[in-house]
Amino acid sequence: xxxxxxxRTYLVGVGLGLLMVYIFFGDRDLTTWTPEGRVLIAIDxxxxxxxxxxxxQMQCLVLSDSSIYKIQEVADVIFSESSTQKxxxxxxxxxxxxxxxxxxxxxxxxxxxxxxxxxxxxxEGTECGC
Numbered sequence: 001x002x003x004x005x006x007x008r009t010y011l012v013g014v015g016l017g018l019l020m021v022y023i024f025f026g027d028r029d030l031t032t033w034t035p036e037g038r039v040l041i042a043i044d045x046x047x048x049x050x051x052x053x054x055x056x057q058m059q060c061l062v063l064s065d066s067s068i069y070k071i072q073e074v075a076d077v078i079f080s081e082s083s084t085q086k087x088x089x090x091x092x093x094x095x096x097x098x099x100x101x102x103x104x105x106x107x108x109x110x111x112x113x114x115x116x117x118x119x120x121x122x123x124e125g126t127e128c129g130c
Contacts, residue, residue: 035077035079036076036077036079039077039092039109040072040075040077040094042109042111042116043072043092043094043107043109043116044072045114046109046110046111046114046115046116047114047115047116048116048117048118049115049116049117049118050065050117050118051117051118051119051120053119053120053130054118054119054120054121056128056130057120057121057122057128057130058121060126060128060129060130061121061123061126061128063121067098068105068118068121070098071096071098071103071105071121072094072096072105074096074097074098075094075095075096075105076094076095076096077092077093077094078092078093078094078095079092081093088110088112089108089109089110089117090108090109091106091107091108091109091119092106092107092109093105093106094106094107101123101124102123102124103121103122103123103124104120104121104122104123104124105118105120105121105122106118106119106120106121107119
């Protein structure tokens with residue numbers, strides 16, 4: 001068997017394998033197994049508590065609970081600014097751009113209790129007296 005024939009056979013096998021993987025797993029969201037995806041899912045699926053500071057900041061920024069969820073939908077976890085090793089409840093900093101404005105949220109995630117607490121929400125360029 002020549003090298004060209006072996007290469008073609010290999011490529012046909014790889015192509016069929018890729019096609020089968022796409023057929024079986026094409027409709028799955030594969031981002032849920034990443035650390036960022038796991039944190040965002042934990043925040044979305046847990047009971048929410050809003051701290052007094054966050055309530056004050058929400059009033060200052062004229063944000064409702066529903067707008068917090070919309071901000072959360074397009075968020076990214078910033079692990080370098082988070083306290084991921086804090087026990088029992090790590091603190092995650094999340095940044096998001098919503099309606100052309102940049103927000104920074106700080107969540108305390110207690111997965112064991114299935115409770116997350118919004119500690120603060122800041123908008124870039126806006127200061128609140130809280």
